[in-house]
Structures are given as C-alpha cells and as structure tokens.
Amino acid sequence: THAGYANPARLPRSELQRVAYVRDEDRILRRAWRVLDRAQDSRPATQVLMEEVDDFRLRFLDTGGVWQDNWPAPGQAGDEPPGLPRAVEVSVETGAFGRLRWLFRLPATPQPEAAAPAGGQQPPPGTGGAT
Known part of the structure; x- marks a missing residue:
C-alpha cells in the first residue's frame, strides 16, 4: 500500500492505494488497484517501469541491523503485525x-x-508539506 495518490476531483476516498511491484521475465511492472481490498473482480492498472532486466532483488533491514530477503522476516509471524523495516534496498541489473x-x-x-503553514504560504521544498 502506498500512502497517497492524486485526487483532482477531491472526491471522498481513502488516501491509501494498493500497489505491487513485480518482475515479469525481463521487465519490472508496477500494478495499482483502485480498491484496497483483494476483491475478486478488481483488476490492476499495469505500468512497465523497466525492461531488459537481468536481475532484480529486494532486501529489508530489520531492527537488529540484519538484512532479510523477505518481509516480514521469518519468525515475525504472529498476532502483532510486523513493523516497518529500517530500510529497503532495491537492486536491479541491466545489460x-x-x-x-x-x-x-x-x-x-x-x-x-x-499541515500547511499559516497564511497560505507554501512550505519549503522537501519539508513534506503540500506543493
């Protein structure tokens, strides 16, 4: 789930968006759904991000400083949802x-x-406010 996507009509809806990044043979795809749940009839919009990919890997840095190949890491299953990793490494190899x-x-x-600053001014770039 990605935290936010464009809403030009300002319609009431969630600010979250379900997304997935997939390696399909030699391509990396981004899939985005209009709904958060895994409804059977929901179909993603698919966008090709990169082609001619020889290798694609993700690693996740856990709270102990150890790199994991999967997230949640083995042994994190349970009643409590796992927290976020400390970092994510994306590695892509192309010819x-x-x-x-x-x-x-x-x-x-x-x-x-x-929040937007008082007086309607825009925050400086990179501070996390609306631009």
Whole structure:
C-alpha cells in the first residue's frame, strides 16, 4: 500500500492505494488497484517501469541491523503485525547500465501529513508539506 495518490476531483476516498511491484521475465511492472481490498473482480492498472532486466532483488533491514530477503522476516509471524523495516534496498541489473542500487531509509513509525503553514504560504521544498 502506498500512502497517497492524486485526487483532482477531491472526491471522498481513502488516501491509501494498493500497489505491487513485480518482475515479469525481463521487465519490472508496477500494478495499482483502485480498491484496497483483494476483491475478486478488481483488476490492476499495469505500468512497465523497466525492461531488459537481468536481475532484480529486494532486501529489508530489520531492527537488529540484519538484512532479510523477505518481509516480514521469518519468525515475525504472529498476532502483532510486523513493523516497518529500517530500510529497503532495491537492486536491479541491466545489460545497458550494469547494477543499479537504491537504498530507502524508512521512518520508525509512519509520519502524519504535514499541515500547511499559516497564511497560505507554501512550505519549503522537501519539508513534506503540500506543493
């Protein structure tokens, strides 16, 4: 689930969006659903993000500082939902670009959306407010 997507008509709806990233042979796809639940008749919109991919890997840094290949990590199943990993590493290898690596640090807890400053001014770029 991704925290937010465009709502130009300002219709009442959730600010969450169900998304999935999938490797399909030599492509990386992004799938997005209009509903959060796994309704049988819901079909995702699919977008090709990258082609000619030789390797695609995800790793998750747990709270103990150990990289895991799956999330939730083995042994985290139970009544309590697992928290977020500390970081996510995305690694992609292509013939054209070699190995590309992105590292995303995640907050310890989800952060609320920043409120707009008083007086209708826009917050500085990168501060998390609306732009």
